[in-house]
Amino acid sequence: MTGGSYPFVWLDAMTQGCREGGRVVNVVTVIATAVNADGRREVLGVDVITSEDGSGWTAFLRRLVERGLSGVELVISDDHQGLKAAIAEELPGSSWQRCRAHFLRNLLTKVPKSAQDLVATLVRSIFAQPGRDEVWAQQERVIEQLCARFPGAAEMLEEAAEDILAFSAFPKATWRQIWSNNPQERLNREIRRRTDVVGIFPHREAIIRLVGALLAEQNDEWAVTRRYMAVEALAVAQTCRTLRSGAKEGSVLLEQLVA
Numbered sequence: 001m002t003g004g005s006y007p008f009v010w011l012d013a014m015t016q017g018c019r020e021g022g023r024v025v026n027v028v029t030v031i032a033t034a035v036n037a038d039g040r041r042e043v044l045g046v047d048v049i050t051s052e053d054g055s056g057w058t059a060f061l062r063r064l065v066e067r068g069l070s071g072v073e074l075v076i077s078d079d080h081q082g083l084k085a086a087i088a089e090e091l092p093g094s095s096w097q098r099c100r101a102h103f104l105r106n107l108l109t110k111v112p113k114s115a116q117d118l119v120a121t122l123v124r125s126i127f128a129q130p131g132r133d134e135v136w137a138q139q140e141r142v143i144e145q146l147c148a149r150f151p152g153a154a155e156m157l158e159e160a161a162e163d164i165l166a167f168s169a170f171p172k173a174t175w176r177q178i179w180s181n182n183p184q185e186r187l188n189r190e191i192r193r194r195t196d197v198v199g200i201f202p203h204r205e206a207i208i209r210l211v212g213a214l215l216a217e218q219n220d221e222w223a224v225t226r227r228y229m230a231v232e233a234l235a236v237a238q239t240c241r242t243l244r245s246g247a248k249e250g251s252v253l254l255e256q257l258v259a
Contacts, residue, residue, distance in 0.1 A: 001044045001064070005071030006034035007237050008177070008229075009044065009091075010184040013052055013080060014192060016207055017200040024200055028052050029211055030060050031191075033184060037071070039227035039234055041183070043219040044069060046211050048204040054082025061090035073237055074166060076181055078102045084163075098163040099181035100127060110153040119146065119153060127179060132168040139165060173233040187218060 010033045018027045028051060032044035045064050049056035057080065061069075072094040075087050079098055087096050104123055108116045122142045129135045139161055146154035167179040177183065191214055201207045222228075 001042065001067050001069065004068065005037045005238075006042070006044070006069060007037070007071060007073040007234055008174070009034040009069075009072050009075045009094075010181055011057075011075060011077040011080070011083065012181055012184040012188055014188055016048075016195060018048075018204055018207060019200060019202055020204075027204060027207070028056065029207055030057070031184070031188070031211070031215065032060070032064060033187065034069075034072075035177075035229050035234070037231075037234065039229040039231050040225075041222040041228045043215045043222075046208065046215055048207050052081050052083075054085050057083045057086035058089055061086050065090055071238075074170065074178055076178055076184075078181055079106075079163075095166045095169065096163060097166040097178055098160065100164055101180045101182060103160060103164050107153055107156055110156055111150045115150070119150065122146070123157070126165075127175075131172065135165060135168045136161075171233045171236040174229060174237065177229060190214070190218075 011030065013028050013030045015026050015028055017024050019025075020027075028049050029046065030049055030052075031046050034042055034044050036042050045060070045067070047060050047063070049060065069091075072091045074095045074097055075091065076097045077083055077099060079102065084096055087094060104120060107123065108119060111119050122145060126135060126138045126142055129138050139157070143154050143158050146157065164179075167175050170178060191211055194214055195201075195207075195210060198206075198210065201210075
């Protein structure tokens with residue numbers, strides 16, 4: 001991490017086998033990546049924690065803040081246990097975007113297999129709207145359509161609205177990058193391909209060394225590739241943050257910025 005402002009942060013975790021106390025246990029490798037103020041992706045950090053509870057995520061985020069993480073507008077992740085509370089505690093003022101891809105997979109378990117394609121299409125239509133107001137209006141329409149036949153899915157969609165639609169408070173130009181954890185998932189697949197060769201790690205330090213080396217390679221590659229996000233879009237995102245935390249009169253301008 002070079003320090004400075006990181007408007008968008010992606011978090012994810014993967015389980016690995018490790019020898020501890022004379023036995024093999026499952027530990028959790030947590031990884032954070034971000035987009036920096038220049039619009040480039042950057043690896044923020046990696047650690048191994050005992051479990052995906054609130055204390056593990058809180059300690060990880062706290063160390064990132066101590067090393068210079070600041071200016072976070074939005075954290076994107078799957079629905080990891082305790083993570084939302086950890087974000088609120090360690091990154092005050094930031095929002096949380098629940099990965100839409102993971103959410104949709106969970107939602108489809110609420111409907112019969114024969115109807116899953118239909119429901120998936122309806123839910124994806126929410127994200128295909130041209131602006132924030134239209135996104136939220138379509139969310140309401142989809143909930144109404146699901147209520148009669150699939151009340152469980154409708155209830156789940158309604159309860160998750162704030163989490164899965166957090167992206168809509170940011171500039172439209174950033175939506176495709178921030179509404180899911182897919183960028184992190186691709187990185188995780190490459191890490192998993194390399195760690196699966198090892199199988200059981202002798203200790204946690206061995207996990208950190210291997211995964212850390214892979215992340216360092218990726219970070220170097222990102223440093224010389226084209227920007228992941230336009231600097232102009234990031235500037236608008238920062239303006240949106242200022243307006244959200246400011247007076248009510250900023251609300252009209254905020255709606256114009258994210259439209």
